[in-house]
Amino acid sequence: MHNIVKLVAQRMALGLLVLFIVSLIIAAGVDALPGDLCQEMQGQSATAETLEACRKEIGLDKALPLRYADWLGGILKGDFGVSLANGRQISELIGSRLGNTFFLAGLAAIISVPLALALGILAALYRNGIYDRGVNVVTLSSISFPEFFIAYILILWLSVNWGWFPSLSNVGGDTPLAERAYKSLLPALTLTLVVVAHMMRMTRASIINLLASPYIEMASLKGMTKSRIILKHALPNAWAPIVNVVVLNLAYLIVGVVVVEVVFVYPGLGELMVDSVRKRDIPVVQACASIFAATYIILNMTADILSIVTNPRLLHPK
Amino acid sequence: MSSDGGKGDLLLTMRGLRIEGQSDEEWHEIVKGVDLDLHRGEVLGLIGESGAGKSTIGLAAMGFARPGCRISAGEIVFDGVDLMKASESTKRKLRGVRIAYVAQSAAASFNPAHRLIDQFSEGPVEHGVSGRAEAESDARELYGKLLLPDPDRIGYRYPHQVSGGQLQRAMTAMAMACRPDLIIFDEPTTALDVTTQIEVLATIKNIVEEFDTAAIYITHDLAVVAQMADRIKVLRFGETVEEADTATMMTSPQQEYTKTLWAVRSFKKEPIPAKSKEPLVSVKNVTAAYGAVPVLHDVSFDIYRGKTVAVVGESGSGKSTTARVITGLLPPREGQVLVNGEPLPGDYRHRTKAQLRHAQMIYQMADTAVNPKQRIREIIGRPVSFYLGLSGRRLEERIRELLSLIELEPDKFIDRFPGELSGGQKQRICIARALAAEPEFIICDEVTSALDQIVAEGILRLLDRLQRELDLAYMFITHDLATVRAISDEVVVMLKGRIVEQGPREEMFTPPHHEYTDLLLSSVPEMDPHWLDDLMERRRRDGMMASTSTS
Numbered sequence: 001m002h003n004i005v006k007l008v009a010q011r012m013a014l015g016l017l018v019l020f021i022v023s024l025i026i027a028a029g030v031d032a033l034p035g036d037l038c039q040e041m042q043g044q045s046a047t048a049e050t051l052e053a054c055r056k057e058i059g060l061d062k063a064l065p066l067r068y069a070d071w072l073g074g075i076l077k078g079d080f081g082v083s084l085a086n087g088r089q090i091s092e093l094i095g096s097r098l099g100n101t102f103f104l105a106g107l108a109a110i111i112s113v114p115l116a117l118a119l120g121i122l123a124a125l126y127r128n129g130i131y132d133r134g135v136n137v138v139t140l141s142s143i144s145f146p147e148f149f150i151a152y153i154l155i156l157w158l159s160v161n162w163g164w165f166p167s168l169s170n171v172g173g174d175t176p177l178a179e180r181a182y183k184s185l186l187p188a189l190t191l192t193l194v195v196v197a198h199m200m201r202m203t204r205a206s207i208i209n210l211l212a213s214p215y216i217e218m219a220s221l222k223g224m225t226k227s228r229i230i231l232k233h234a235l236p237n238a239w240a241p242i243v244n245v246v247v248l249n250l251a252y253l254i255v256g257v258v259v260v261e262v263v264f265v266y267p268g269l270g271e272l273m274v275d276s277v278r279k280r281d282i283p284v285v286q287a288c289a290s291i292f293a294a295t296y297i298i299l300n301m302t303a304d305i306l307s308i309v310t311n312p313r314l315l316h317p318k
Numbered sequence: 319m320s321s322d323g324g325k326g327d328l329l330l331t332m333r334g335l336r337i338e339g340q341s342d343e344e345w346h347e348i349v350k351g352v353d354l355d356l357h358r359g360e361v362l363g364l365i366g367e368s369g370a371g372k373s374t375i376g377l378a379a380m381g382f383a384r385p386g387c388r389i390s391a392g393e394i395v396f397d398g399v400d401l402m403k404a405s406e407s408t409k410r411k412l413r414g415v416r417i418a419y420v421a422q423s424a425a426a427s428f429n430p431a432h433r434l435i436d437q438f439s440e441g442p443v444e445h446g447v448s449g450r451a452e453a454e455s456d457a458r459e460l461y462g463k464l465l466l467p468d469p470d471r472i473g474y475r476y477p478h479q480v481s482g483g484q485l486q487r488a489m490t491a492m493a494m495a496c497r498p499d500l501i502i503f504d505e506p507t508t509a510l511d512v513t514t515q516i517e518v519l520a521t522i523k524n525i526v527e528e529f530d531t532a533a534i535y536i537t538h539d540l541a542v543v544a545q546m547a548d549r550i551k552v553l554r555f556g557e558t559v560e561e562a563d564t565a566t567m568m569t570s571p572q573q574e575y576t577k578t579l580w581a582v583r584s585f586k587k588e589p590i591p592a593k594s595k596e597p598l599v600s601v602k603n604v605t606a607a608y609g610a611v612p613v614l615h616d617v618s619f620d621i622y623r624g625k626t627v628a629v630v631g632e633s634g635s636g637k638s639t640t641a642r643v644i645t646g647l648l649p650p651r652e653g654q655v656l657v658n659g660e661p662l663p664g665d666y667r668h669r670t671k672a673q674l675r676h677a678q679m680i681y682q683m684a685d686t687a688v689n690p691k692q693r694i695r696e697i698i699g700r701p702v703s704f705y706l707g708l709s710g711r712r713l714e715e716r717i718r719e720l721l722s723l724i725e726l727e728p729d730k731f732i733d734r735f736p737g738e739l740s741g742g743q744k745q746r747i748c749i750a751r752a753l754a755a756e757p758e759f760i761i762c763d764e765v766t767s768a769l770d771q772i773v774a775e776g777i778l779r780l781l782d783r784l785q786r787e788l789d790l791a792y793m794f795i796t797h798d799l800a801t802v803r804a805i806s807d808e809v810v811v812m813l814k815g816r817i818v819e820q821g822p823r824e825e826m827f828t829p830p831h832h833e834y835t836d837l838l839l840s841s842v843p844e845m846d847p848h849w850l851d852d853l854m855e856r857r858r859r860d861g862m863m864a865s866t867s868t869s
Contacts, residue, residue: 212385213426214421214423214426214427215426215427215428215429215430217384217421217427218419218421218427218428218429219429220382220413221377221380221382221413221414221418221419222413222414222418222419222440222441222492223410223411223412223413223414223415223441223444223445224410224414224440224444225410225444228444232432232440233429233431236429236431236432237429237430237431310431312430312431312476312478313430313476313478316475316476316479
């Protein structure tokens with residue numbers, strides 16, 4: 001156990017370092033965007049004087065390193081700063097949106113992860129059969145369509161034609177859980193269709209990859225049933241690659257859902273970020289991007305740790 | 319133990335068994351009409367080179383064919399059940415319960431994700447033979463019978479926490495879990511060191527006798543099969559060559575092929591007179607470590623031009639590490655390596671091309687030591703152009719010369735890929751690649767261990783011829799004492815990173831020996847069918863088992 005604590009501590013330290021580097025890149029990237037908030041707000045009526053006054057007022061006249069240092073100092077104190085566009089606290093602005101994004105991602109994950117694992121395990125069990133081919137065709141098709149296309153198809157059938165679900169997911173802070181889940185179900189289904197294929201195929205491939213191992217042959221020669229061989233002998237050794245793909249997809253569910261959020265007018269973080277980029281509201285963009293980066297880092301770290309915990313060689317050293 | 323006396327009725331019969339394997343979309347026959355009878359409590363030895371179909375026949379006795387293989391014709395009857403006609407579920411219920419299997423590599427055949435005792439109990443519990451608690455207590459008892467250390471607790475370890483010899487015994491225990499009528503042993507000791515092998519052999523033999531289990535014992539090692547089997551069946555290219563009870567087979571084999579198998583260990587090189595007094599390579603007081611783990615302690619020996627030094631020891635004794643120090647892959651902590659009296663830099667990156675050229679390596683696994691995507695021309699040509707700067711027609715000529723030198727026809731082989739070659743031919747290519755640099759000194763790391771005896775002998779003869787013609791010095795790493803006896807001039811015996819004994823071959827093989835050399839020598843199986851029993855008896859008297867049973 002001691003080793004694992006040490007390893008996790010190392011990974012965390014590395015994660016923080018990566019986060020710091022990412023924040024530098026974001027700051028540089030955002031700075032490289034053409035135009036700024038003042039130009040955006042004043043539009044055609046801008047003059048050199050008004051622009052300068054505006055920049056001075058919101059601190060845009062300072063050099064990039066200085067602005068970055070201010071921002072970093074604030075973050076370390078837990079202060080994300082204020083939005084340049086409307087003067088609201090960013091933490092407040094992001095708070096509810098972040099909750100919404102996590103809720104949608106969580107809902108999609110609860111549906112898609114068990115589904116993908118089950119489909120993958122069954123595909124490995126009945127490999128090269130009709131079921132296997134069928135499930136491959138279906139999941140590959142669903143991943144090949146753009147998300148907004150799937151979203152509109154689902155809206156057309158499940159919402160417009162049959163009227164089962166609302167096409168707008170306008171959830172608010174006080175929406176009760178059941179209603180929230182009901183309203184978020186269509187975007188969650190869309191996301192499920194997008195991510196299931198990866199996870200299912202990786203589950204199938206990782207298991208099949210192991211079926212040529214001598215210990216699988218041994219299990220057959222001990223007279224074990226096919227399903228027991230897959231579940232008890234292959235799956236426990238296949239976790240590492242599966243977990244990694246699952247985690248990548250979870251990260252996608254959190255950071256890659258902008259299009260789906262826009263289609264369903266779902267008030268999530270992606271929508272906020274796109275909006276803020278348009279307005280050149282740099283502190284908000286920076287905060288969103290940092291949160292997304294942190295999500296990736298934390299999830300990947302989780303994948304690493306899970307790969308270790310599921311590997312007896314690392315968990316039980318000699 | 320004779321085949322006609324006290325043994326029971328027929329347990330397994332095979333008639334006209336034919337098995338096909340698929341390669342390149344075509345089915346080829348690997349087993350071509352084999353008949354086999356096995357009585358209750360009898361041990362049948364199946365012997366032959368690789369490709370003889372031994373394992374395939376062993377698996378067929380369980381009604382099992384590996385993926386890519388199919389049993390195409392014949393009859394397999396196990397205790398009244400026709401395995402060719404039986405349903406998958408009928409066969410499944412026999413496997414593990416009445417017919418069990420012990421695989422060659424226990425390390426690969428135990429599931430790394432589960433503890434040993436869980437894998438032991440799985441069979442009895444899933445087949446409804448006994449409950450979990452009962453199975454566990456039985457496991458502890460069997461672990462004890464198989465002389466595993468700490469039998470009450472060893473089962474709660476994971477496979478990677480247990481040594482190879484222990485795993486092989488744990489696997490035998492697992493096969494015994496449901497007290498089967500028949501166990502298939504598929505080369506169970508081939509992957510083990512000679513000192514470990516003997517303990518596993520002895521425990522397997524005892525437990526099979528104790529439970530009166532019938533067994534099919536598959537091996538390519540004659541001396542081993544002589545110890546284990548009541549009856550021996552010799553196979554070649556999927557056909558029976560001959561079959562007889564062990565004593566008859568050992569003393570008077572009838573077929574020519576069997577006689578060549580028996581004669582294989584006869585190669586012994588003629589001693590070469592010493593030519594120079596100055597050593598070509600000297601390893602001086604080398605101490606080396608992987609990270610913080612020390613592996614070599616104060617190792618010193620000399621290798622003379624035109625001579626062979628055999629380095630012997632069990633796995634983990636530091637043989638290959640010594641080779642890594644000499645080639646500069648592992649810089650030593652202390653000490654140095656001298657060539658022609660000049661010290662070499664410890665790290666190969668600091669050595670000159672000429673220094674690198676003089677020491678070449680040949681590896682155990684020819685399969686993995688050549689790039690499968692390169693033609694033979696490139697594999698051999700690369701060192702020729704790199705070290706000697708030849709190109710164009712002269713390069714081509716040199717490659718052809720090298721191929722002739724290793725007795726492979728240049729026209730036939732030069733444009734082939736390694737995948738189109740047999741194991742022995744691949745090893746010859748590796749030899750040619752080493753020769754391409756025109757070295758004075760070649761390190762051979764277990765070069766014959768992965769080969770059949772007849773093929774291995776061919777390689778040894780080739781190396782011997784090359785040594786005479788080119789005046790090469792060899793450092794020959796091996797754990798096989800028969801090979802040492804065949805090719806060495808000098809012997810270095812290593813144990814736990816130290817040299818325990820060294821000297822000329824004749825001296826090493828004549829008593830008195832160092833205690834460990836004695837253990838090594840006495841562990842090499844001999845053809846005499848009573849050898850194992852006698853040796854165990856002797857060691858029990860001497861109390862040596864007690865000190866070595868933990869290996």
